[in-house]
Amino acid sequence: MRSSRTVLAVALLGVALSGCGGTGAGPEGGAGEPAPAQIVDRWISCAKDAPRAGEMIMEASPSAVNEPTIGRIDPTFTPVAAVTCGREIRPGPNGGQEQVATERRAEAIAPLLTALRLPSEQAGGEVACTLEMLVPPWLALLDDRGRWLRPHIPTGSCGKPRAEVITALAEPQWTTVDTRTIRPVESAAAEAAGCAQQWTDMVWVETRNGRPGPVGPITRPAAGPLRLCVYEVPASLQEGDKPAGDFVYGGLLPTERQASVLRALSNRRAVADCATPASRFAVLRPLDGAGSDRYVELDGCRRFLVAPVTGGAQLGQGDDALAALLGPV
Template identity: 70%
Template sequence: MRSGRIALAVALLGVALGGCGDTDIGPGGGDEPGPAQIVETWTSCAEAAPQAGAILSVPNTGAPTPAGVEPKIGRIDSAFTPVTAVLCGRELRPGPGGGRDQVATERRATQIAPLLAALRLPDQESAGDVACTLDMIVPPWLALLDERGRWLRPYLPTDTCGKPRPELRTALAELSTTTVDTRVVGQVEGPAAEAAGCAQRWTDLVWVETSNGRPGPPAPATSLAAGPLRLCVYQVPSAQQGSGKPAGDFVYGGPLPAARQAGVLRALANRRAVVDCATPASRFAVLRPLDGTAGPDRYVELDGCRRFLVTASTGGGQLGQGDDALAALLGPV
């Protein structure tokens, strides 16, 4: 079993990953929360908090997801004496055959006096206008157990900006924990995607942009002098095709050969009118700078309407019309 310390996630509002976890910040408006609901028997994070700390969506393995227990979060009742803290979360780890897996973890700590002291603090009340930053503190999913194995979800006291109090953040960061259970939730990145330098999953932005009435008229701003590009090709499951945000799974990719890149860039610089078409693509390609620097991203539908989209790093995109020849240039490398 591994020992470690707890890190609090910090994300900018508006760009935090969906499903990052339960913030546990509790009710606002200055109302003092009531006592937490006490649950008779702790089982595991897998049952009580199956989605805690979800990092990224992963394919459904076919096994049903436990519903989880959602007791009322509240203050620690004086009749309840916590002896153990349980933290449920997830992390990314190398897969046994390469790539990366998303792993659900259950950690425990028994030296919890500073944590309990911080949890019993009141909310800080605002003393007028307070300058608050836009970062969002995401603490871990936390439960407290007593000697009988009963448990509860404690309320996390907040500062004047509605974030966990500094004392609580410090107590969580300094908590020494032991990992008592892990389980692989799914594969985030397979060995082939890792070797190609591609993400395991990507969204078909051509479909997203066009189905939302964007982007503007055809006029792709593609430089024929672009640096080396990386090709990543994705297959869209039939159930995802035509959805609001179709996600594709990695098929093949790698550095785009220079001879092919020249032909691709010429094809993306054409000014053909975009066809009136509403057929979702089953495959699409993503072209990004090989060195990982910010630059135009290029999306190409490899079937369906055969459109392409060039998006600037500063935002916005321009739509163009591809063809079979462009799709052939984006075959396996």
């Protein structure tokens, strides 16, 4: 079982699935000591000085501001406090979930400073590296004049922050000094329906790639309860590689409707020669997670896709009657 300190440290660092990489080199790419960190005259806030801190690490968009160079703590700079800027998912005030930016501050930072001044270890050797990678937080150190810098975080042989840094990040009493809402992640309606806020139109994806075969002589399965989730795709995304739809309505599909839907999805009607993207599509998923997922275009070409968990998706042709059966529950 993890200790409370380890849990806090992981929360501050963030976790991403990645291979073990990194060389422990400094910000200039050399194997030696990193260059001194750039000192900025006055700290204002995470919202001003680090507005994009905590965004997905794979995002390629440039930063909204020119952030200072990360590096070693200059001997002439005496830190008296630390600040972390990040993002997390929280329940929304009216249900659902939202992404919130946070600013936390700590002043009992002696162990953290000691850990940050350690050297990075050489990569490789006989150490077995695990797949999860701890992502360093957006961290700033402040001095008594209000100046600040971004310290280099020393890494271990697997390219992750050294264990001493993880432990030290859990030591101070972090105080949340500011939070701000970035965007909704899941609406209250989607949460109540048990649906994701966004989903990809897999009928379009599969047909665009030319993979699914026609629905063959399959036996209509005795399916358990199905959840219906309906999504609307913005016009600007409808012909993209993976058109993402936003939740519109959903919930448990009524038993009497489910029988009719499954019969409609078992037909062997020829698939129309059509390339019109759907503006709305439905996703039907078994409540128990077993069995096939089913995708239905509610307009456009009116096709459907049966996607068994074992693979081998099959394409079929729906109609207005099937679309009507998948109306609001």
